[in-house]
Amino acid sequence: MFKKIFAALLLGSVLTTGAVSAADYVIDQEGQHAFVNFKISHLGYSWLYGTFKDFDGTFSYDAEQPEASTVNVNLRTASLDSNHAERDKHLRSADFLNTSKHPKATFASTKVVSTGEGAADIVGDLTLNGVTKEIVIAANFIGEGDDPWGGYRAGFEGTTTLQLADFGIKANLGPASESVELILSVEGVRK
Template identity: 35%
Template sequence: MAKTKWNVDPAHTTLEFSVRHMMISKVKGTFHDFEASVEADPEDLTTADIRFSVDTASIDTRNKDRDAHLKGEDFFDVEKYPKMTFQSTDIVKKGGGEYEVTGDLTIRDTTRPVTFTVTFEGQGKSPWGQEVVGFSGKGTLNRSDFGLKWNAPLETGGVLVGDEVNISIELEATKEA
């Protein structure tokens, strides 16, 4: 199959993350507003072009005060850096529908390579006759590498917010007509 443009369906796509809190639990969140562009042969992603642009102000951790802090200068500084972006640079097929997708992630004007494990979940026809594909992705990054360094020491040792951020993506896309 040839490389095709796929329109990411935001109603069926999620961008989620989790980070350790107080060294004992995890806080989860999501970004609601994003744009994505995917040009790919879903049966062989090795030649795909994958781009994401995420509105950092759309962060949601189900806590208004925490979200306000995350949007502020200590973290995303959404007034100065309203977007974070990802552009794929290298894709390696691992087998069984699994790929390693490496790309340039930019947060707060800092760009670093990150790698996600991406799994092709399947392809089919929607009830309206459109060709649809699904992918799952996961990866980990160090938030300090992107200038998100705010933290507070705990009396018991350790810090309030972990550096390691786990990212999970569920993506559904429709073949462009």
């Protein structure tokens, strides 16, 4: 039975198990229970980590038909935070994300493919820096159930690697820094 799936996001989005028909979820970013993080090599010597603090999204999931699942995420690119103000300013510039021209990144799933017990590939279109490309998010189910406030939640994680040049980011950081890994952790609240 398919029990794991994400989605992120970017942008980083999700699914749940046990329902006979599709259940709709809202990503709980406001409650700080969802994250879109990134990791990129710094010159091949160390890792630079960061996060995007402002995003929202929804997902729908039917455990009996996981291939009918959907994920949609909207991310505000200026919410990038790498824990260094000057670096963040540079990453928001035209050299990288060009957030003044492209303030939003989006992800919309086009299909979900089960890859084994509790795992799936979420295929979809990521629009980043004004460029739309198909990406695949490798997703895994974390858990689901009732919360203390009368709601029902499901949590997932996922990862994907993006080539910077594929999204029009031409800054030359050296061969070790041509790609960035997105690490997505998402908790959704059933509508």
